[in-house]
Amino acid sequence: MALNYDKLMGLKRSGDRFSYTDRETMLYAIGIGMSRDPYDEAELAYTFERQKLKTVASMATVLQRVPLLKDCGYDYTKVVHGEQRLTLHRPLEPEGEILVDSRVTEAYDKGPGKGAVIYTELAARSATDNAPLYTLLSTTFARGDGGFGGPNGQGPSPHEIPSRKPDLTAAAETRLDQALLYRLNGDRNPLHADPELAKRVGFPVPILHGLCTYGTACRTILKEVAKYDHTRIRGFDVRFSSPVYPGETILTDMWIDGPVVSFRCRLKERDVTVINNGKCTLSS
DSSP: OOOOHHHHHTOEEEEEEEEEOHHHHHHHHHHTTTTSSTTOHHHHHHHOTTSSOOOOGGGGGGSOOOOTTTTSSSOGGGEEEEEEEEEESSOOOSSEEEEEEEEEEEEEEOOTTTOEEEEEEEEEEETTTOOEEEEEEEEEEETTOOOSSOOOOOOSOOOOOOSSOOSEEEEEEOOTTHHHHHGGGSOOOGGGTOHHHHHHTTOSSOOOOHHHHHHHHHHHHHHHTSTTOTTSEEEEEEEEOSOOOTTOEEEEEEEEETTEEEEEEEETTTOOEEEEEEEEEEOO
16 A cells, blocks of 8 residues: 555544553653663652652653554655654653644655655643643654655755854763663564564664654753753754664764754764754753
8 A cells, every 4th residue: 555645634633542650751761871870869860759750851752652654555664753843831740641632744755766754743731631741743754655646845944053063062872772671662663673674674783763862862961951950841853864773872962052952963983973953942
């Protein structure tokens, strides 16, 4: 089954209900590298329920698994995550119940052999008081599905990184088993666990989830700029540019301009940029 433009643009869901507990909150924090030093009090606030847990803003990306694009017609084995944008309307609670509305907002045909780009929006609200919690805008690049007859266009322009030298660079090591740990947040794609599958699709080993790299960048800015004040991060936007292999070191370059932190992530071992055009918006 091939992609169909009219069907894509009609995809919409409303009121999907999800719940999570402090277990999922702690698992997410550990999955993106929190508490490698188990005696670090600042990070224990995210991984030990001694007091009300703090939450990492990027956890919003894993609190729901909405099958919006299931059976839409693309080749699942050739799909990659292109961009992720997050707007937080209020800090995440360490546990709760949410209602999610989702839809396809745009779809572009890059032509045969060039792939298709699908833009989706997901809006989450509290099941308790119906107040908005966060909005996720995602880009899916279906590499094997160009030429389906949709319009040839492009979405919003990416955030521009300043031309000056970074104001700050910080390193975050990943573990060899990190993809196996992170997949327990809900993304069970075997590409992140099966060595044979990884080799069949062109990777020497299973790759780290793009959203794990995203979360690692969020943790780095939370630590280095927000000083572990989880209430300060209100937006987190990135463009994915290359995969990370578990065990590699992610270097995050940061440019701080008032409430906006521009950032880029690259690898120490291979000097490859893995996240580009990053924009973190902080509260004042």
